Amino acid sequence: MSALVERVEDRLADFTRDKRVIALSGMALIIGALSAVVADLLVWLIAVITNIAYYRQFSSTLQSPDHHRLGYFAVVIPVIGGAIAGHGFDDLIPGLGDQRLGRQRQQQCSGCPVAGSRPC
Secondary structure, eight states: OHHHHHHHHHHHTOOOOOHHHHHHHHHHHHHHHHHHHHHHHHHHHHHHHHHHHHHOOOOOSOOOGGGOSOGGGGGHHHHHHHHHHHHHHHHHSTTSSOHHHHHHHHHHHHOSOOTTSOOO
16 A cells, blocks of 8 residues: 555656756746846836926936926826827727727627617
8 A cells, every 4th residue: 555655646746847947947037137128228218207307307317206396387297298108009009099999899799789889
């Protein structure tokens, strides 16, 4: 009986690896390194845009927008940034904010017409 238990334990504790693990590890290292570079570029871009918007200077030093001299106009800056980003994403992904696209998909999937549309 002990030989059977020993065989089952050996089978359950099988941690064999092959060459694919090395390839996967290499891919993970490359993806991690590229992600770190992209994250660093995004932090740099945030710092540059913050300095341009609040202090009117091209600098990549991280500064808080607390010490600006724009008055109440400082509230409008994030709104303008959101409008620019929203318009840019709408151009990159057409139909992202288009409600008609959702209705078309709903008609195709469910087979029943949406209120105000003609039947299929």
